[in-house]
Amino acid sequence: MSSTLQNIIELFRKHGDSEYGGESVTQLEHALQTAMLAELAGAASSLIAAALLHDIGHLLHELPDDAPGQGIDDLHEQAGWRFLHRYAPAAVSEPVRLHVAAKRYLCAVDTSYAARLSPPSVLSLQLQGGPMSATEVQDFQQNPWAGDAVRLRKWDDEAKVAGLQTPPLEHFIPALAESLQEKAS
Ligand code: FE
Numbered sequence: 271m272s273s274t275l276q277n278i279i280e281l282f283r284k285h286g287d288s289e290y291g292g293e294s295v296t297q298l299e300h301a302l303q304t305a306m307l308a309e310l311a312g313a314a315s316s317l318i319a320a321a322l323l324h325d326i327g328h329l330l331h332e333l334p335d336d337a338p339g340q341g342i343d344d345l346h347e348q349a350g351w352r353f354l355h356r357y358a359p360a361a362v363s364e365p366v367r368l369h370v371a372a373k374r375y376l377c378a379v380d381t382s383y384a385a386r387l388s389p390p391s392v393l394s395l396q397l398q399g400g401p402m403s404a405t406e407v408q409d410f411q412q413n414p415w416a417g418d419a420v421r422l423r424k425w426d427d428e429a430k431v432a433g434l435q436t437p438p439l440e441h442f443i444p445a446l447a448e449s450l451q452e453k454a455s
Pocket of ligand 1 (some may be wrong): 284300325426
């Protein structure tokens with residue numbers, strides 16, 4: 271197993287039990303639910319890996335679990351990207367970098383989406399810049415990874431179900447290993 275993969279598993283072991291920002295699941299449960307939804311949707315292994323790792327930035331910083339409640343945007347999507355783009359192809363790191371932008375995008379183009387957001391997600395949206403402007407929407411749509419980021423975002427939003435059964439972390443190691451190898455080759 272590569273040292274990067276070991277690092278990632280270690281991060282989940284060490285910090286996976288932390289609360290997922292005011293939701294009723296832990297970081298690990300949230301990651302596993304998001305990855306399971308990606309797998310059920312038939313996503314490519316790179317996007318399953320992105321789903322599993324989309325909030326890895328939360329595991330890398332030392333800010334409190336309730337940073338948004340204290341008015342702090344933890345910029346976890348950027349921290350996640352900085353970590354991942356060294357080891358994984360853009361098909362993994364870019365949807366991670368864009369998953370907050372995808373929320374701001376969906377809020378701008380789909381009012382029913384905005385109405386379904388959980389209270390913690392509404393709170394963080396304000397710190398993240400609120401719904402996109404018309405110009406930002408146009409720019410976002412030009413991004414080649416926008417489609418994958420939006421798919422990931424919708425799984426992310428659903429992956430907050432307390433007590434939901436998921437496969438264990440080990441189940442997703444082949445998808446992770448495959449994605450990390452792609453970068454090396
Ligand atoms: Fe998330």
